[in-house]
Amino acid sequence: MSEPRQDPQVKRLPDDVMDIQLGPSHPAMHGIIKLDTKLSGETVVDMEVSMGYLHRAFEKMCEHRDWNQNVVFTDRLNYCSAAANNCAYMSAVEKLAGIELPARAQWMRVIVSELSRVADHLTCVAASVMELGGLSVYLYLIEAREEIYMIFDKICGSRLTHSVARVGGMAYDLYDGFEDDIERVFALTRKFMDQGHVMLTRNRIFYDRMRDTGTVSEADAIDFGFTGPVLRSTGCAYDIRKAMPYWTYDQVEFDVPTGERGDNYDRYLIRMEEMEQAMRIVEQAIEKIPEGDVFVHDYKIFVPPKKETYNHIEGLIHHFELVMNGPQIKAGDAYFAIESPNGEHGYYVVSEGGGMPYRVRARPTCMPMTMFFPEMVKGSMIADIIPTFGSINMIGGELER
Amino acid sequence: MPFKYMDNNRELNFWERLYYPEIARGLAVTLKHFTRNWVRKKDVPTKEYPEERFPLSYRTRGRHYLTRRSDGRLSCVACMMCAMACPANVIKIEIGQLDEPYYTGRQKIDRYPKSFTIDQLACIYCGFCVEACPEDAIRMDSGITMEAVTDRDEAVVLIDHLSQEPQSEHEIIYNPLPGKEPEAAPLEVQDAAPFKLREY
Amino acid sequence: MEPLWQAIAALVKIAIIFGFGMTVAAILTWQERKQSAAIQDRIGPNRAAIPGIPFKFWGLLHLAADGVKMIFKEDFMPANASKFLFQIAPLVAVVPLILSMAVIPFGGTVTLSGYEISLQVANLNAGILFLLAFGSLSVYSSVLGGFASDNKFGLIGALRTSAQMVSYEIALGLTLVGVFMVYQTVMLDEIAAAQAGSLLNWGIVAQPFGFLLFLAAAIAETKRAPFDLPEGESEIIGYFLEYSGLKFGLFFIGEFLEVVIAAMLITTLFFGSYHIPWLDWAAVEVWLNGLIGGAWLPGLITACLMMGVFVVKVLFFCFFQLMVRWTLPRLRYDQLMAFGWKLLLPLALVNVVLTALVLVIVDSL
Numbered sequence: 001m002s003e004p005r006q007d008p009q010v011k012r013l014p015d016d017v018m019d020i021q022l023g024p025s026h027p028a029m030h031g032i033i034k035l036d037t038k039l040s041g042e043t044v045v046d047m048e049v050s051m052g053y054l055h056r057a058f059e060k061m062c063e064h065r066d067w068n069q070n071v072v073f074t075d076r077l078n079y080c081s082a083a084a085n086n087c088a089y090m091s092a093v094e095k096l097a098g099i100e101l102p103a104r105a106q107w108m109r110v111i112v113s114e115l116s117r118v119a120d121h122l123t124c125v126a127a128s129v130m131e132l133g134g135l136s137v138y139l140y141l142i143e144a145r146e147e148i149y150m151i152f153d154k155i156c157g158s159r160l161t162h163s164v165a166r167v168g169g170m171a172y173d174l175y176d177g178f179e180d181d182i183e184r185v186f187a188l189t190r191k192f193m194d195q196g197h198v199m200l201t202r203n204r205i206f207y208d209r210m211r212d213t214g215t216v217s218e219a220d221a222i223d224f225g226f227t228g229p230v231l232r233s234t235g236c237a238y239d240i241r242k243a244m245p246y247w248t249y250d251q252v253e254f255d256v257p258t259g260e261r262g263d264n265y266d267r268y269l270i271r272m273e274e275m276e277q278a279m280r281i282v283e284q285a286i287e288k289i290p291e292g293d294v295f296v297h298d299y300k301i302f303v304p305p306k307k308e309t310y311n312h313i314e315g316l317i318h319h320f321e322l323v324m325n326g327p328q329i330k331a332g333d334a335y336f337a338i339e340s341p342n343g344e345h346g347y348y349v350v351s352e353g354g355g356m357p358y359r360v361r362a363r364p365t366c367m368p369m370t371m372f373f374p375e376m377v378k379g380s381m382i383a384d385i386i387p388t389f390g391s392i393n394m395i396g397g398e399l400e401r
Numbered sequence: 402m403p404f405k406y407m408d409n410n411r412e413l414n415f416w417e418r419l420y421y422p423e424i425a426r427g428l429a430v431t432l433k434h435f436t437r438n439w440v441r442k443k444d445v446p447t448k449e450y451p452e453e454r455f456p457l458s459y460r461t462r463g464r465h466y467l468t469r470r471s472d473g474r475l476s477c478v479a480c481m482m483c484a485m486a487c488p489a490n491v492i493k494i495e496i497g498q499l500d501e502p503y504y505t506g507r508q509k510i511d512r513y514p515k516s517f518t519i520d521q522l523a524c525i526y527c528g529f530c531v532e533a534c535p536e537d538a539i540r541m542d543s544g545i546t547m548e549a550v551t552d553r554d555e556a557v558v559l560i561d562h563l564s565q566e567p568q569s570e571h572e573i574i575y576n577p578l579p580g581k582e583p584e585a586a587p588l589e590v591q592d593a594a595p596f597k598l599r600e601y
Numbered sequence: 602m603e604p605l606w607q608a609i610a611a612l613v614k615i616a617i618i619f620g621f622g623m624t625v626a627a628i629l630t631w632q633e634r635k636q637s638a639a640i641q642d643r644i645g646p647n648r649a650a651i652p653g654i655p656f657k658f659w660g661l662l663h664l665a666a667d668g669v670k671m672i673f674k675e676d677f678m679p680a681n682a683s684k685f686l687f688q689i690a691p692l693v694a695v696v697p698l699i700l701s702m703a704v705i706p707f708g709g710t711v712t713l714s715g716y717e718i719s720l721q722v723a724n725l726n727a728g729i730l731f732l733l734a735f736g737s738l739s740v741y742s743s744v745l746g747g748f749a750s751d752n753k754f755g756l757i758g759a760l761r762t763s764a765q766m767v768s769y770e771i772a773l774g775l776t777l778v779g780v781f782m783v784y785q786t787v788m789l790d791e792i793a794a795a796q797a798g799s800l801l802n803w804g805i806v807a808q809p810f811g812f813l814l815f816l817a818a819a820i821a822e823t824k825r826a827p828f829d830l831p832e833g834e835s836e837i838i839g840y841f842l843e844y845s846g847l848k849f850g851l852f853f854i855g856e857f858l859e860v861v862i863a864a865m866l867i868t869t870l871f872f873g874s875y876h877i878p879w880l881d882w883a884a885v886e887v888w889l890n891g892l893i894g895g896a897w898l899p900g901l902i903t904a905c906l907m908m909g910v911f912v913v914k915v916l917f918f919c920f921f922q923l924m925v926r927w928t929l930p931r932l933r934y935d936q937l938m939a940f941g942w943k944l945l946l947p948l949a950l951v952n953v954v955l956t957a958l959v960l961v962i963v964d965s966l
Contacts, residue, residue, distance in 0.1 A: 157541070204418055383933040
């Protein structure tokens with residue numbers, strides 16, 4: 001390109017790149033994160049992610065609570081899918097302790113994980129649509145999520161921080177009328193998802209905003225350790241539920257959506273479809289869940305029923321032991337990962353024997369995507385940051401722990 | 402794991418590229434919502450919060466309250482289980498010794514909480530204290546989610562406040578953890594020890 | 602007509618159109634909240650109340666509450682802002698819009714006490730060109746506001762505005778050419794008068810294609826979704842990022858004034874202005890004259906009826922614009938430019954050519 005003709009009378013305007021900081025408090029940076037961006041006009045030339053605004057020392061705090069108490073911290077990692085985190089952490093501890101869960105508990109973990117998958121994807125899709133300006137779709141999807149939270153409220157008494165699992169089982173069983181609630185709520189969710197499809201999926205404004213933006217190649221995605229919908233959007237069909245079935249995922253039928261191009265549109269469609277599949281799994285699980293208890297009958301692991309505690313000294317002693325010292329887990333280490341809504345969410349737990357963990361390490365699902373994020377948006381426009389950042393579903397609580 | 406959803410994952414066709422037809426479809430959806438909410442105002446899913454509330458489930462973990470025995474005494478025996486189980490360390494109990502012990506079921510009770518405070522702002526409402534209580538003395542099914550305070554100190558709820566029966570609109574069904582069947586707790590106070598207590 | 606009467610009539614007309622424009626713009630702030638609430642399954646504002654009166658007036662009191670809030674907010678100015686430009690930008694946002702309402706006819710001609718009075722503040726021979734000129738003046742407000750506030754986000758917003766407004770002015774002007782060709786005039790009162798009688802005289806029938814293009818361009822001119830890039834509240838917070846208090850309020854009112862003016866234009870150009878199909882206002886006046894008689898009443902009632910029809914149509918198009926705003930996501934900068942230059946502009950040209958062809962064929966028949 002030839003140099004533009006320059007009038008000596010005209011002083012050339014500076015065309016340097018502009019430093020602009022998106023965040024830490026910026027409407028699109030949900031969670032607290034800062035993107036140091038260099039802009040040339042509207043185009044992103046360079047970007048650096050600086051994180052650490054929400055570091056809460058989750059892993060260190062875990063070393064000072066007993067195995068059961070730590071479940072409340074896992075609630076607050078990816079707060080959109082708290083139940084899945086609870087179950088993942090507890091399964092890691094149970095793997096370390098060598099505890100075999102009763103079938104009903106395993107099915108229940110599948111149910112609450114899939115419910116939280118629906119809630120998480122609803123939040124993610126809704127939030128990214130909202131940032132594109134479609135506030136109505138956001139509120140429709142959030143309305144559906146609200147109903148799912150009400151189900152969680154009925155299961156475990158809390159809408160957001162479920163704390164639903166314990167070492168050796170679940171703290172709460174399903175309630176009477178759960179099936180009816182699920183049927184009603186899923187019908188509602190499907191209705192709102194259909195409306196979202198009508199308003200977004202084939203709408204050219206939305207399509208153009210999402211298609212071929214934030215593209216990532218399959219090789220890059222694998223190299224950087226992507227998991228979950230972002231990895232699958234590149235065409236790599238990796239899903240832990242299929243690759244290494246845990247709990248009772250081998251007994252249900254479901255499909256794993258994969259994309260072709262690895263762009264935002266693929267991720268949006270994958271999330272929409274995964275919600276559908278998650279609802280399918282829950283409906284199958286309700287059919288198949290057996291009767292029984294949702295915890296192991298081992299007073300060394302799981303608190304005895306209240307009847308025992310109130311009336312028998314044996315139960316009372318075990319109760320005191322468990323509350324004061326926590327379940328005693330033998331020395332060793334274990335890693336257990338689930339396919340959380342956002343990808344591989346695993347816990348590495350180390351025990352020295354005793355009631356408290358020596359070390360707990362959580363694998364954050366959104367960390368690789370966030371670190372790779374500058375590469376995804378370099379060369380595109382400032383407006384592309386928004387849907388791309390939304391579709392990697394960065395959750396501050398999980399990213400910085 | 403090949404996949405089937407991809408009928409949506411195609412290029413836009415000519416009509417979709419024209420913007421207007423798809424916009425009209427979107428407008429139809431919003432218009433439907435608008436007319437429904439405008440015509441049937443009572444059916445709007447949003448609730449006007451302080452006046453009307455969603456029914457909370459009986460498992461909802463709300464503000465704590467302390468139960469009383471049949472003679473009006475607090476059930477709490479200041480065993481410190483809840484304080485120990487609390488992941489947020491918000492329960493503070495001061496132990497008091499009763500001069501005259503009383504009897505319930507098979508137990509002789511000679512302790513009571515001189516003070517019992519919960520910092521509502523630091524509490525994470527996880528329900529571990531209810532799970533840990535061996536006397537059914539603390540419950541969270543009050544249906545009160547959080548009381549409005551104007552000062553941080555006000556949020557530290559004292560024993561007087563906690564031991565009032567909650568004034569809740571919804572029916573309180575006690576559901577101890579874990580298990581499905583509600584269990585009645587031994588709250589009856591008896592006149593004397595039902596059996597001989599060993600003296601140490 | 603006597604000069605005194607002329608002056609009084611002009612003042613009354615100014616009061617009517619100014620009052621109408623400002624009132625509707627103010628009510629639109631309420632309507633936007635209420636309507637978006639209904640669209641999104643919410644309830645919307647309903648809390649502001651006069652102490653002692655249980656009735657809440659459907660949340661309309663929030664308008665007063667908002668006004669009071671804006672007046673009493675701190676009037677913040679960034680330390681390095683260009684003081685004069687920063688102060689003047691909000692005024693530039695509102696004044697040209699109010700002025701541009703002057704040429705919009707809100708009724709036909711009525712006879713009051715023997716005088717012919719046309720319900721239009723200023724019947725300029727430049728007609729709609731005046732409106733376009735003043736409409737494009739308001740771009741200065743966002744450019745100045747964004748530039749003067751010494752903020753990078755504001756600057757990006759200002760640049761986006763200027764690019765967007767300049768691009769869409771062209772498309773807007775070209776879509777109007779078809780209307781001018783059909784009605785053979787640029788004066789709005791003549792265009793309005795030409796749409797009397799049958800429904801087939803309406804602009805939408807003569808220029809259906811032009812209407813769709815005009816709609817897009819007009820919404821783009823109002824800087825609202827899906828064309829709200831200058832604001833883009835989730836990307837760059839907008840050119841008015843540093844404004845607070847009443848200055849922000851002026852920008853806000855300016856945005857809604859633009860909505861009202863766009864609705865007025867759509868009504869005037871395409872939807873028969875103050876006309877009801879197959880209803881002749883002159884006949885109505887004659888009929889009223891026979892019914893009631895008197896020097897004032899028949900003309901006054903006719904004028905009110907005409908204004909009423911106009912207001913209903915304008916309110917409907919305000920409603921329609923709000924529906925669009927709450928349905929669609931936002932375009933990206935390059936897509937906006939592509940939409941304006943590669944789609945709207947060629948289609949507008951095609952529209953002009955087609956209209957010309959049709960007119961030639963119709964004339965030669």
